Structure formats: C-alpha cells, structure tokens
Amino acid sequence: MVNLDEESVLTTRGLTLSFGALTVTNEVDFDLASGARHALIGPNGAGKTTFVNLLTGILRPSAGQILMNGADITGATPEQRVQHGLGRTFQINSLFRELTVIENVAMSTMAQQGIGHQVFGASSSMKGCFEQAYEVLCDFDLQHVADKQIKNIAYGEQRLVEIAIALGLRPKVLILDEPAAGIPSSESHVILEVLRKLPSAVSILIIEHDMNLVFQFASRITVLVQGVVLLTDTPEAVGKDTRVKEVYLGSR
Amino acid sequence: MGTLLSSVVSVMFHGVAYGIVLYLISVGLSITMGLMGFVNLAHGVFAMIGGYLALSFMDQVGLNFYLALVVSSVLVGVASILLERFLYRDLYGGDELEQVLLTIGLVFMAMAAARYFWGPLPQRAILPIELMGQWSILSRNFPVYRLFLIGTGITLFLILWFVVDRTGYGAKLRAAVDNQKIAQAIGINTNLLFTVTFAIGSGMAALGGGLGSELLAINPAYAMEYLVYFLIVVAVGGMGSVKGPFLAAILLGIADTACKYYIPEFGAFFIFVAMTFLLLWRPAGLLGRG
Amino acid sequence: MEAGRFAGTRMMEKHNAETRDTVLVRLLRDRYLRWVEGAILLLILITYITFPTYHTLLSQIFIFTLFVLSLDLLVGYAGLVTLGHAAFFGVGAYSAGLYAIHISPEPLSGLVVATSSAAVVGLVSGALILRTTGLTFLMLTLAVASVVHEILNQAGELTGGADGLRGIEMSPLLGIAEFDFMGNTAFIYSAVVLVVGYLFFRQVIRSPFGRQIVGIRENAIRMRAIGSPVYLRLLAAYTISAGMAGTAGALLAQTNQFVSLSVVTMERSGEALIMLIFGGAGKLFGAFVGVPLYMLLQDLLSRYTPIFWVFWIGLMLVLIVKFAKNGVLGVGTRLLNKYRSRHG
Secondary structure (H helix, E strand, O other): OOOOOOOEEEEEEEEEEEEOOEEEEEEEEEEEEOOOEEEEEOOOOOOHHHHHHHHHOOOOOOEEEEEEOOEEOOOOOHHHHHHHOEEEOOOOOOOOOOOEHHHHHHHHHHHHHOOOOOOOOOHHHHHHHHHHHHHHHHHOOOHHHOOOEHHHOOHHHHHHHHHHHHHHOOOOEEEEEOOOOOOOOOOHHHHHHHHHOOOOOOEEEEEOOOHHHHHHHOOEEEEEEOOEEEEEEOHHHHHHOHHHHHHOOOOO | OHHHHHHHHHHHHHHHHHHHHHHHHHHHHHHHHHHHOOOOOOHHHHHHHHHHHHHHHHHHHOOOHHHHHHHHHHHHHHHHHHHHHHHHHHHOOOOHHHHHHHHHHHHHHHHHHHHHHHOOOOOOOOOOHHHOOEEEEOOEEEEHHHHHHHHHHHHHHHHHHHHHHHOHHHHHHHHHHHOHHHHHHOOOOHHHHHHHHHHHHHHHHHHHHHHHHHOOOOOOOHHHHOHHHHHHHHHHHOOOOOOHHHHHHHHHHHHHHHHHHHOHHHOOHHHHHHHHHHHHHOOOOOOOOO | OHHHHHHHHHHHHHOOOOOOOHHHHHHOOHHHHHHHHHHHHHHHHHHHHHOHHHHHHHHHHHHHHHHHHHHHHHHHHOOOOOOOOHHHHHHHHHHHHHHHHHOOOOHHHHHHHHHHHHHHHHHHHHHHHOOOOHHHHHHHHHHHHHHHHHHHHHOHHHHOHHHOEOOOOOOOEOOOEOOOOOOHHHHHHHHHHHHHHHHHHHHHHHOHHHHHHHHHHHOHHHHHHOOOOHHHHHHHHHHHHHHHHHHHHHHHHHHHOOEOHHHHOHHHHHHHHHHHHHHOOOOOOHHHHHHHHHHHHHHHHHHHOOOOHHHHHHHHHHHHHHHOOOHHHHHHHHHHHHHHHHHO
16 A cells, blocks of 8 residues: 655565565565654565565565655665665674774765775775764764674674664665564663664664564554565554464464 | 598597596585585695505506505595594685685695605506507597596496485485585584595595596696696586586586697687686586575 | 764774784774884885895895785785786786886886786776686686786797796986896885885775775675675775786886796795785785795795705695684784783
8 A cells, every 4th residue: 555645765666576486575565654663574484584685676576666765776786775875784793793893883984975985085084984983883872892893792782783884874764674683572672772762864664573672663564474565554553453463373 | 621520539539538537536626615615725635646646556566557546546535534624624614715725735735745755757657458559439549548537437427426316425415515504403414424525525536636647647736737627627517516517527628628739829728718708607607506 | 972073083093004803903003003114114224234135135025025915905905815916916027027128128117017007907807707706706816817827928929938038127217226236226126116015005904995895805795785886896906906916026027137937827826825824914014024934934944955845834834724824913913912911
C-alpha cells in the first residue's frame, strides 16, 4: 500500500528477486517516510537481509524499482547510493579491528567530507574529520574508549561503533541490520537508548528479531514473510493481527 | 599440408603429455588450496624431491623404474604430513602474506638442499628399457614413454574423478571444500581430512615429478622455475576441483608446446597474456567455484 | 561540544603515523618521528664520511631501500601481496638507460621519464588486474612481471637482451657533479632521491588517501559500504608504488651505467619482499631496517657458505613468519610494550 501523506524518502515498487524458479523477494512495495522509525520483521528466511541487500545495491533485482528522494537508484552501485545519503550497518560487525575506535569513525567522516582522495594539503580537514568523529563518539558515550583498538573493547561497545561509523556519513536514510544481534535481551536497552538518540532528521529502517526493541522503538512495522509483505501498520495493529501471530506461532 | 598436419599432431601429442605431467603435479595444489585456503608456493618442492628420489633410487639403489616411482611418491607423501601438521596448519585461512613468505622460505631451503646433495646440474632422466623407443600408430611414430605417460596420467585422473565423485571420502572432501564450518558441524573430522588429502596431493606431485623428469628437468631451481605453470593450472582450472585443472593443464600443455614450436621468438609471452585475459574473464577459473 | 573540538585534535595528532600496530602509533607521535628521521639522516651523513670506499655499495642500499619502500605501500599498507613488483623496477631501469643512450644523458630528466614510464605500466596493469583478489591477483602480478621480462628479453636490439644494456653514460648531475668511480656523486644522488621519496611516502601514508588505503586493507567491504571507491583508490596506490619503484630502477641504471635482465626477475621481487618482512611491513621504517639487514646478512652468509647461504635465508624467513611476523620493528614494538607496561 502506497502512503502518499508523508514524503517518502525510500520507495520500492514491485521489487522482485528470483533465482530461476525460486523467488526470494516477491513484488515488494515499500515506503520509508521522512523521519521514520520503521521496523522490518519476519520469521527466519523471510528475505529481510535479501531486501536490505537489494536496497543497498549489493544485489540487483530481477524486476521493480527503487527510488530515493524521488531519484531512481535501481541501477546505482552501492557507492553511488551512499552518495545519495544511504547508510547501513551490518548484522555481523564489519569494523576495522586493528584500528582504534576513533579511527573507525573517522573513516566515514573523511568519506563524508569527500577528502578521501587527497594526498596533499589535507591536514586541517583531517583534524576536522577527527573532531567530527569525536563528537559522534560523545553522542554514543564512547569517548572514553576512543583510543582503544576495536579488538580490545567489549562486544556491546563494538556494536555501537558499528552504528557510529554509519552515522559518521551523516546519512539521510539509515538501515540498521539487527543492531541488537548477539546482545542478550537484558542488555538491549543500551542499544534502544542509542537508537532513540539518533537525529530525528534521519529516516531509519531497522531489521530486528528482538521484539521488545522493535515495539519500543518503531512507530511503523512491516511484516515480511517468504519475500512477500504481509502487512504494514502501527505496532498496536501488528501486535493484534491474527495472521502475524500465526506466522510467529512457536517462535518467541 | 601433410607436414602441417604432421606438426599439429605432434604438437598435440607432446602438448598432452606435458599437460598430463603438469596436471599430476598441480592437482594436489588445487585441492589443498580449495580445501584449506592455503597458498602453498612450495608445492613444486614435492615434485622436485619426488624426481630426485626416484632417480636416486634407480641409479644408486638399483630399484626398478616403477618401484622407484612408487616408493619415492609414498615417502614424499608421508613426509609431507609433518610439514602440514607442524608448519602449515597454524596458517590456514590466515594472512595470505604469511603463507606466501613461509612457503617461499621453504622453497629457498629446498633449493639449497637439493644443490648441496645433488649438485647444480640438471639430472638426466632414466627410462626403463621397455619404455624406450617408438611405436608406430597409424603410420606415425610416437615415443613409447610418452604414450605410457599419457596412459598413466589419464588413468590416475579417472581414478581421482571416481574417488571424488563416488566415494565417501570424496563426498566429505567436496563438503569441506564448499563450506568447512558446516562440514565440521556435521561431524566430518576436517583435520584428518586435511592431512590425508595433503599427503595424497604431495604424493601425486612427487609421482608427477618423477614421471615427468624427461619433460621438466629435475634441477635445484625446479620449484621456482616451474611454479608459474603450476599456479596457472590451478588458477585457470579453478581451486578445489580435480576436473578443472585437468582441462587447464592439457590446454596449457598444448598451448605452450605450440608456442615453442611455431613462434619460439615469443617464448612464454603469449601464454602469460592469454592466461591474464582468461583469468580476467573468469576469475574463478574455467570450471571453478566462485 | 568545545571539549570535543580540542580532544579531537589531540586524538588526530596521536594517530598521524598510521601503522599496523597502534601502540607504535602512540610511540611515533610527531616528535618521536622526527627523532627517528633525524637519526636516519645523521646515519647517512656519517656513513658518507666514515666509509669513503663503500660509497657505491651504500648507494645500492639506498636504491633498494627506495624500491622496498614502494613495495611497502602495496604490501604493508594496501595489503596487496605481489610477486611481480620487479617489473616496475625493471621498466624504470631500462627506460632511464635507453633515455640516456638515445635521447639525453641528463640524469634528472631521465629520472622523470623513468618514473612516468613505470607509473604508466603500473596504471595499465593495475587497471586490468586489481579487479581480482587473492591467489588470482598474485598469479596475475607474476604474469605481468613475466610478460615485462619477456618483452625486455626479446627486444634484444633495443635492450641488449640477455647481455644487458650497456653504454649508458651520464652527464654531470645538475651540470656540476660528475659520476665518478668513487661513487661519491652516486651516493649523494641516491641518498637525496631516497630522502625525497621517503618524504613523499610519509605524506601519502598520513594523508586521508593513505588512511583510506589502510581502511581498504582492513575491511574493503565496509569501505564500499561507506561509499569509498575501493578499486580507484587501489589503482592510485598501485600506480604511485609502480612509479616509485621505477625511480629506484632509474637510479640503479644511472649509477651503475649498466642494466641487466636480473632487475626484472622473480628473484628480485621475492628478495624485495623478504627485505620488507625482515624490517617489518606497514611500519613506515621497515625498508630502512630490512634492506641493510638483508644485504649485510647476504654478504656475511655467502662468505661463509657460498652455495648454502640461500638455505639460511629461507630458514630465517620461515622462522620470522612463525615467530616474528612483523619483522624487526615488530619485535622492537613488543619489547617496548613490555617495557612500558612494566614501567607505567
């Protein structure tokens, strides 16, 4: 269902991905509203990660369109989509393990400032990038580990750095792939607090299995089952929907 | 026209023989690279030592040709187990640079040792009497030894194909090449698998070195000199398979022989250029996995 | 957020020398860096005075240090394992030699020509092969080097083939310093070029570009996910590295006034890799430690065991990979770490 009330920053129309007879993503229409806090849920194998990979450009669709702020990005490379303002995090930490926390975030602030190609005369811009990175770390309450190597900090902190790097890009749209993955549910409030502090101007799509997190954070939920959108609605409506309960019967 | 056909047949024949030797040596490298993800640039050392030992057994101990080959191959295969367990195992799936450097260091050591024990000159190949001479097939003459070589090589290839495709060991091997973690999860003893496979691969290389001593002369620089060819066979044929390298080796053997015969001024130039573009077109090899 | 500004700047100054080992980074804060660099410069000056008969040998050391420095950019910083780097060294050497014979014996312009030729070869071959990774990439570096070797070998009329390129006569450097038999000019020439090359290398490493290269080495997938054009960055690094190697090759041709095919063999590529590892890859000064160390070892060993010395080099390489994979500088760092942790 296409919602034209709010401005949609990320839209898919009839997005499909098939491998021969196997259809993994099936005619998905999706809208991410401006400033959204939108969650994508579904049982294992529903095709959530595939959908994310289609959105970010790692996979090419067999059919359908992807639009970002009105621009057609269906054929764009992952790098080009980043230029359009699309950022993502990974379900399994994808960090620079040997580098320090601040160096990790500085990678993306440097990319955001567009100075990644410079060899000469960039020392003041680099200072600026590190300052920017430090500010991001402060937002995440990570500034006390700024100088530590990633491999030497706790997993929970690593997970936060994973998000901090994406934020360093100053994205317009942020896709979070299971940010609470590997975090025990007793600790997930840390992630929740960080998510709540994310700038309201950033439109967020979150893939998650942790239902507590989803229902506390999201204002809109899409349920994906076997590559097909089951429904898209408010958390209350989704929580009451009998079809959704059936799909999750047996699982948490 | 007659002489062109004649030279083509000749080039094909000798090319295939050359390719068979390359295959026997390289198949072990292909499997271990696909299986353990280990860049073993010292693989040629197995072939070299196999050749040296076989020739020494024939020359000094007086073993007959076939026995010398078998004994040297088994010895090399068994000795390689020590190498695998104590030196290589720690580096599996690790930093490629370390693997390259470690194995280059081993090549250096082997080169110097070979020179020390057997001197700097290339060894003369020793052929058994019954395999010398020529046979006449369809009014053409073919060296008996090369016919024997091709026959043996094809037989071994078929045996390998059968083992990999039809036996329990082969199934485990293919599973582990595809996905080591899952293979372990379903109870395959990957360590044992690695060791056994490595030993077989090294033994085959030793056999190839001994059998092919007429084509690839046994000398101290062997492992370095022919390394490029072994790597080409593996890269073009695809890692982790026994069939791909066979095709690649035959192609390489024929192409190299053809180039040396028809355009000797250019030497290996065309081979490398062709191989470069082939790999750019198919980075995983002709029949390789992704 | 004011605290953030200053803290960030302090952080950056701490992180300005990018290496594999972050503790070394802290140790190599700017002022320490200056000390080490000053020490190297001093060492160069001292050896000029105290070893008057060894100037030719020393200039060889400088030349190979520059060569290995260029390799460090690829192997140590970009994480690209190559066995074909001698190709660029050779292209530089032959370009400089041919330029001197056929166009002009002026050394500096020859240096520029050689660097550019090597860079072009690097750009073209890199553009082709940088789309691949792992063993395929390694193979292709070997292939490119073999092709270059073959071309130089076969173009006998131009290059002298297996006999080598002779008859290179250089005109005086800057019009004043003649290339003398004592090697004085060669020493100063190669030392200066090495210093300039090092300064350029350091600039590249510490720049945003250099950091991106390290980022690509550590996690290419994440770099793509933050919009970094990985292929283009690597291509740029490859081209720069090739150019630097070409500069070193040109120096060799100009100071020896002779070039042989040995400059473009796999042995040469392998040797450079070994020298780099001995010193430690990705540690800024690895080349400065590894090259003299290797050449000293080679000299010593080959005097005691003329045939067998290769064995000892191989053994050392195996031991280094097993126990000291970050080379001498890595061992030094570990010792410094221990010292610091014991003394606070």
